[in-house]
Amino acid sequence: MISFVYFILFIIFLYKCYFNATSKARKSLPPSPAKLPVIGNLHQLGLFPHRSLNELSELYGPLMMLHFGSVPALIVSSADAVRERVKNQDLIFSNKPNLSIMHKIVYGCKDIAFAPYGDHWRHVRSIAVLQLLSNERVRSYRHIREEETSLMIEKIRNLSSSSTSLINLSKLLLSLTNDIISRVVLGRKYGGEGSENFEFMLKEIGELLVAFNPGDYDPWLKWINRVNGLNARLEKVAKSFDEFLTRVVEEHRSRKQGKTDRDGSSNEVDSVDILLEIQRENSSSSPIETDTIKALIFNMFGAGTNTT
Structure with a gap:
């Protein structure tokens, strides 16, 4: 009986300690x-x-x-x-939140925007600031911005003279942004007529970036993504975009080695060329993986050319 009383007192003591702590x-x-x-x-x-x-x-x-x-x-x-x-x-x-959708699309968050704070983030940030987005580099692309702006103005002039219908300026401005970023980052334009699959892929990415993912808020709710089709959409668009970026990187490598022509690209150095050069020069000291290159391309190109 005495031991039972001591046990009850001990339970009350633990409860009081827990209550005070909480x-x-x-x-x-x-x-x-x-x-x-x-x-x-x-x-x-x-x-x-x-x-x-x-x-x-x-x-x-x-x-x-x-x-x-x-x-x-x-x-x-x-x-x-x-x-x-x-x-x-x-x-x-x-640090940033660990979002499963971004983890899938951006190669395990090896980019700048969603990489956890640490050595990798500092490394890719220095590449972006010193190599890709320096004042000198941005100024070197001025003629691209001017050329694409002139083309857009000419397109507006042609549309206004040949049609009395309203001109969708939002669509034209978005197309202008896409074309500039494509030329700066990838070396040539990938949008426009005949690129429905490419534009659909970007649209899907834009929608997935803002999609509500229950699993990020409660792990046991991850099964909902299999029911509502979110996982299937994510797998499909991640695979398609990875194949596209892999093809772009391999084309740049082949051109660097003189194996292929530029397929309508200019002879200017674009962001992919710069990243591949950094990869070659720092293969032993501070190596940069191909997945990291593709993740940085996504930051500069995929997110910037959201067509939603």
């Missing part, structure tokens, strides 16, 4: 609206998440904790709070 942890966290089981605060985002977050921040302050499924998220909605995190505590908040 209470202290809750007190140290930012304020948070009440959450529902499984989905957390997802139901409070609504059709316009930016408006919902603004309304919640007015109630709970510039620092607010929300739970998207089982994933906690710190919502920062004031300039001072943002400055504190990006300048004074940048190392703590420097």
Whole structure:
């Protein structure tokens, strides 16, 4: 009987310790609206998440904790709070969320945008800043921007003179962006007439980038992606885009070795040429994998030419 009493007292002691610890942890966290089981605060985002977050921040302050499924998220909605995190505590908040869709499309997140903070991210960032996007490099592509802009203006002039219907400027401007990025990054244009499969592939990528993925919020909800077809779409577009990028890289390698002509490409050095040259020059000291090259191409080209 005495041992049973001691056991009950021990259980009460453990419960009190746990309750005090969790209470202290809750007190140290930012304020948070009440959450529902499984989905957390997802139901409070609504059709316009930016408006919902603004309304919640007015109630709970510039620092607010929300739970998207089982994933906690710190919502920062004031300039001072943002400055504190990006300048004074940048190392703590420097990592990106591990999104399964991006992990599949961007070769295990070997790019710049979604790579975890560390040596690899610093390496590819230095390549982008010093080699691909330096002031001198950007200025060297000025004539491409001017040529493509002139072509667009000429197209508008022809359309306005031959037709009385409205001209879709949004489509023309998007086409202009696609053509400039294609020439700068890949060496030639891949959009336009006869490229429906290519444009459909980019459209699919754009839609998948913003698709709601339940598995990112609760791991046990991953099975939903097999039912709603998200996994099948992801596998198909990732395979198609990888085949396209592999073909582009191999074409550039062959041209460098003098095995093939440029197939309508200019003789200018594009981003793929630069990345392959870096790969050759740093094969032993700081090697860069082919998958990393393709991931960087995606950052500069695939995301930039979103046709959604």
